[in-house]
Amino acid sequence: MSTASTALIAEDEPLLAAGLRADLARLWPALQVVAMVGDGLSATREALQLQPTLCFLDIRMPGQSGLEAAQALAEDWPDGADAPAFPLLVFVTAYDQYALQAFDAQAVDYLVKPVDRARLSACVQRLQARLAERDRAAAASTLANTGAQDPALANTLQQLRALLNLAQAGAEPAPARLRVVQASAGNVLHLVPVDEVIYFEAADKYVRVLTADRELLIRSSLRELLPQLDPQLFWQVHRSLVVRATAISTALRDESGKVFLTLRGRPEKLTASRLYAHLFKGM
């Protein structure tokens, strides 16, 4: 390991955060815990700023779940030839709701609370092995820096995608499909057939609804809206963007793995994150 490994711990229960930190200090004295946060939004913010080697993410956290924090991190992580390596992720949960043990621990590890020492020790060894391997690979490719996507990152992204799909499938049973979007502006209620919507964009506590000639706001979250949309027709391309597939005109992929979309009926270009770039491939 070229530089000292650093870690972020995101856990809303202070005793558990302190406990994990103490256990890690015993098992991995060289590991430096650079941030301890108690909610999902801070986890993403701190991780993007401090760029730790490892992130321990509690799944159930206020504000934003550990899974959503990981998604945001994967989407906003800097890219380019000299970008830092994406952190290794370890999810921590009291109850294995998503059957995490079915996942390949090599890409995304997990811990079940209460975390026993043997399990944590095995996790630490795996993490150390992966870091060592990453350093070797980096050393080998310094001369031929092609900017191609790191295979370890690709693996992590794939696991994250699978987890997000599981979380979405495990959400409350989908209510009836939305036919008409109703958005109130002052005293006027605007109705838009859902087929006319070109894309939805999350904006704080609202969702922007864009058609060819209108822009409306609805008081909802994208998370609440998604199960009501036909996934064949509306594609999520970013954690804050859902686009009608038939309105996408071209998709241009850049070196970092991001995809830029042009639309029929709207002038602006949208960016699909690396988590959803796999949706765009030639037939």
Place this chain on the structure above:
Amino acid sequence: MTARQAPHNAAMPAPPLYLPPTSPPLLRSWRRRLLIQGLIAVSLAIGVSGFITLTMGGGYQRNLVFSLCIGGVIQAMVELGRHGLSACRKRLGHRSPQLDAAWPGWALMAPWVVVSALAGQALGHWLGSMITGSPVSLLVGYDNRGMTLVLLLTLALPVLVTYYFWARTQLAHAAARAEAAQRLASENQLRLLQSQLEPHMLFNTLANLRVLIGLDTERAQEMLDRLIAFLRATLAASRSVSHPLSAEFDRVADYLALMAVRMGPRLTVSLDLPDTLRACLVPPLLLQPLVENSIKHGLEPKVDGGRIAVSARRDGDQLVLEVRDTGVGLSGAAGAACTDPAAQGSADGGFGTHQIRARLQALYGSAARFELLRADDGDGGTLARISLPALATPNTDASATTTEAGPR
């Protein structure tokens, strides 16, 4: 979505409890019924013929044959009508447990019994005279008084027998209803237990305990004591009908103490129980689900946490219990799924409030009320309020709950 938005109880509903029906197999019950019917017909015929012979003479043997014929025909017709009319009503789309037990209702059965009695007289006489070889009818040779008596008997006896079978189906129906209620009660009990012993709560508490053991043994022991008391109360709650309000507050205090260790500075707790109300009787774990909802759907999803206040006061004859939190509130994005009264019965929070309503209704009827409100002072959050008759001992009739004897 967050893990919180789909509480696992909602994602994985409790498996329906299958309890096999307790009625005997169809064939056995059918044969038994036929035997009982036959025995009743024969014994009535023996009684009637004896009575007629004694009061009006005419030869016991002949009277018995006629009585058997008339009684048999009437009973057969009544039974055929009972099953036939029920089947007809069912075919017409009527559905009821009584119809399933072959009871078409008195409105159809009363005229049918009269028809059967008259037709039975005629047909039975004809049959009787065929068997005895005498063309003479049973009625011939009696005076007016005798004829009236015989006619009355042929009308009254089928009515009585029909009434007896009707009463039996009613009893069976009541028993089936009681059994269904019992089944529902145990199913609710199991779901309550499942929602109380929620794995997230349990394992997170144990994880905290595990850390605390290394840091502060004394506090760890205190936390363990609270956990033990919480578990004991949860497991025992189904066994008693009521307990003092002070005990209810103690259980709530246990739970909140566990949560306070887990949430640290994010949770502030206040409990207010006036001394004069300590002895009031309330159903066990009445407040518990409300406090849990406040934590789970109000305060846990909120980054800064907040406070929860549990209080009791007297308002005239009513005991008013309130659980108030400064959480995300009823229409808050994360809490909407569960604390919204409109969404009751959906997620597990819905189960909790639904359960409280059902228990209050069963124990106090319209004398108790449960409301879930938006807290209207500046701090936001949710206010849950229960009002129930103060000091009144809950109605302890057997159908509501069963009390188990023995040590707890």
